[in-house]
Amino acid sequence: MLESTKAIPWKIDWATMRFAYIGPQIETLLGWTQDSWQTVDDWVTRMHPEDRDYVVNFCVSQSQAGVDHEADYRAMTRDGGYVWIRDVVHVVRHENGEVDCLIGFMFDISERKRAEDELLRLHRELEQLSLTDGLTGIANRRMFDQRLETEWADARRSGKPVSLVVLDIDHFKQFNDAHGHVAGDECLRRVAEALRDVVQRPRDVVARFGGEEFILLLPETDAAAARELAAQCVERLTALRIVHGGQGAGDYVTASLGVGTVQVAGACTARAFVEAVDGRLYAAKRGGRNRVEVL
Structure with missing residues (x-):
């Protein structure tokens, strides 16, 4: 059922920082094969350099604190382009409170970003005209x-x-x-x-x-x-x-x-x-x- 949706499910084991699972839809969206997503490093290196530090630091700090969170960033496609992604992350914890794993969904928000950018451009243009x-x-x-x-x-x-x-x-x-x-x-x-x-x-x-x-x-x-x-x-x-x-x-x-x-x-x-x-x-x-x- 999850693999039939546009949302891309994934799971990362916190202790090893390895992908336990990522949906096959990732290949359709970004071009990277499902089995090429091995560790968190694959996620980090396939992120736009301008977004990388902020997103990684934010996600790590929120995960360590056990706080569910969202992050928007540009993910690199296999042919060198970029797609705007929204990662929605749920932190799963052991009974002792330590982090067990991260479960999340990736959403393609490129159209929304284009609409937001166009709205911002029009707003600036209107402001300049005013x-x-x-x-x-x-x-x-x-x-x-x-x-x-x-x-x-x-x-x-x-x-x-x-x-x-x-x-x-x-x-x-x-x-x-x-x-x-x-x-x-x-x-x-x-x-x-x-x-x-x-x-x-x-x-x-x-x-x-x-x-x-x-x-x-x-x-x-x-x-x-x-x-x-x-x-x-x-x-x-x-x-x-x-x-x-x-x-x-x-x-x-x-x-x-x-x-x-x-x-x-x-x-x-x-x-x-x-x-x-x-x-x-x-x-x-x-x-x-x-x-x-x-x-």
């Missing part, structure tokens, strides 16, 4: 808020500065009025790409803050470096030469920028810092646009 601005492909406001919280806490511990550059496209409503919203979307994408080219470090964040406003989060960046990056943003934007010509605007698209740097200490909050730098941006707007204001 943190990405759909129009420009850069980080969105949610992603910025998460990273700001992380970097703010790190800066408080390390004492290193954090800088922000906030950028807003000048006369963007007039740009849309003159060229249409499709052109406006393309303008936002080109500006985002230019800003992404400015920051090079993995921890730096370029995000769309909302509408035509963008923000750069620059961990471990002092005031001089932040001003230099802001200047580079202006240069990149100028080099795009996106024709504007809308009412009240110049020939090409420009932007106003606010820049700030802080040493995180005391009651200083991330929100207050963002608001202060954003205030510098609007000071740049009031000062005539196409300029940088430093906090």
